[in-house]
Amino acid sequence: MTNQYTGGPALLQERRVVTEIPGPESCALHARKNAAVAQGVGTTLPVYTVAAGGGVIVDVDGNSFIDFGSGIAVTTVGNSAPLVAAAVSEQVQAFTHTCFMITPYDAYVRVAEALNRITPGTHEKRSVLFNSGAEAVENAVKIARTYTKRQAIAVFDHAYHGRTNLTMAMTSKNMPYKSGFGPFASEVYRAPLSYPFRDVGIDGPAAARRAIDVLEKQVGAENLAAVVIEPIQGEGGFIVPADGFLPTLLEWCRANGVVFVADEVQTGFARTGAMFACDHEGVVPDLIVTAKGIAGGLPLSAVTGRAEMMDAPHVGGLGGTYGGNPIACAAALAVIETIDRDGLVERARAIGTTMLERLLSFADPRIGDVRGRGAMVAIELVKPGTDEPDADLTRAVAAAAHQQGLVVLTCGTYGNVLRFLPPLSMPDHLLAEGLDLLEQIFKDA
Known part of the structure; x- marks a missing residue:
């Protein structure tokens, strides 16, 4: 089932990394954030958004990220949906x-x-x-x-x-x-x-x-x-x-x-x-x-x-x-x-089928479990051959994804779960590219 995003901001649906992550404009804004906002408010990925829609988030430096987070499952129908x-x-x-x-x-x-x-x-x-x-x-x-x-x-x-x-x-x-x-x-x-x-x-x-x-x-x-x-x-x-x-x-x-x-x-x-x-x-x-x-x-x-x-x-x-x-x-x-x-219940099922099949195909011994339903999917990372949580690897994979223009989130009581929540407006080619990036990150890690 294909889904071609047609509404919201007129954003090119592509991953684009044109600066270091975070870029200079984001770094400047983050310095202002640290001076003005209570320190108890954390930031997973300090890139400052200027536009979002379809399957991407664009920052002040012109970088375009594939969004596997949806603002923690909020922009399910897409950011600024028409x-x-x-x-x-x-x-x-x-x-x-x-x-x-x-x-x-x-x-x-x-x-x-x-x-x-x-x-x-x-x-x-x-x-x-x-x-x-x-x-x-x-x-x-x-x-x-x-x-x-x-x-x-x-x-x-x-x-x-x-x-x-x-x-x-x-x-x-x-x-x-x-x-x-x-x-x-x-x-x-x-x-x-x-x-x-x-x-x-x-x-x-x-x-x-x-x-x-x-x-x-x-x-x-x-x-x-x-x-x-x-x-x-x-x-x-x-x-x-x-x-x-x-x-x-x-x-x-x-x-x-x-x-x-x-x-x-x-x-x-x-x-x-x-x-x-x-x-x-x-x-x-x-x-x-x-x-x-x-x-x-x-x-x-x-x-x-x-x-x-x-x-x-x-x-x-x-x-x-x-x-x-x-x-x-x-x-x-x-x-x-x-x-x-837009048939988004069916779209969520299609996204889930794609994600589960691809993540299972990684066949990586550090992936202890692949689970989820619809466009709510996760992988639990462990020390190979055990069920011991590997929070360090989880943080490293997430950081590598961020550097390459892919927004992913971590979770889990043990801090060892990568969770994926793509908006249902995400085009198929971006979903596939995000999964390709993850697979390569695991190979390189």
Whole structure:
């Protein structure tokens, strides 16, 4: 399946390296950044963007990078996608803000209606809009606690749920997300995840029963408000649980009155070759959290779920000044239209097939695992002949890719996973060239 990018900025769809990386203009800007921006804000690749679209990012020095990051799964439909840009422009000229809680507007309602329609399940739903993934996760917890009248929250090994105090408690990885920022919110408990590469011989249902046993013994189902889980983990390493893990966990939640919350912040909106990652196993969560790819780069997130749960909090208990900003809502409606119009669910599947086949063909003993769904693919790097994580090699491969004009990201609890999140607007020739570059980097490393 081919995909030729036709919209957004009129950018030549080619990799082009014309200076050292970073170039002189980026270096000058980075010096200004270091003098003006808090040092706690890190930068993976200090090249300063002036344009992006299709499958490329162009920097101030004229370098054009193949984008295998999508701003961490945000620009799924492409940067400045035509329908998104047009919708945002029109909305800005109408009005930029009134606060939905003061004088509401149609776009917020239309986004809620769309989310209620496209998220898993045919039951009656409600939605509420926020700004960030972490904010939405935190509100999902508020809703679950109000509905169940319970306090405890279960999360999983390797989880990432955000940077607020509660979501830091829910996040597994210490550095850079948690170190020094405690004490954290209480009543958060952690269970083992299904991690097929490291769970040899344990199938999905058995892994779920292992997690359930921990929760029953250490928390008690009667105390548990919600189980919150990423159907495919993001920052934790793009871990795809073994088949049967999620359905078995969901069945236990249903039997014990525990709210099942799917954190689809990174996996939602066609990224995995389904509209939502839960769709791959027919899992229908009670609440689903979305963000990142929802609005093409504008800040928007949502909690969507069963009407009786969503309506449990008192009037005024949910909301926020900027939640469901009209500009972001206009962008979200255009994103959903673009996914449907351009067949991007199918495009994600095609990208995933290409990436998995090529990465498996590397046959490199340092690649312990190749995994993912759709355009959400990763390789886990290990010391040859072992499952010992090799974070040094991971950093070296990423750095080499950056120097050659390919944006890649790292992740994983052990820092040994390379993750690939190309925009679904990426042309086939750039996807192939990016994979060619990776293969040569491994040969040279």
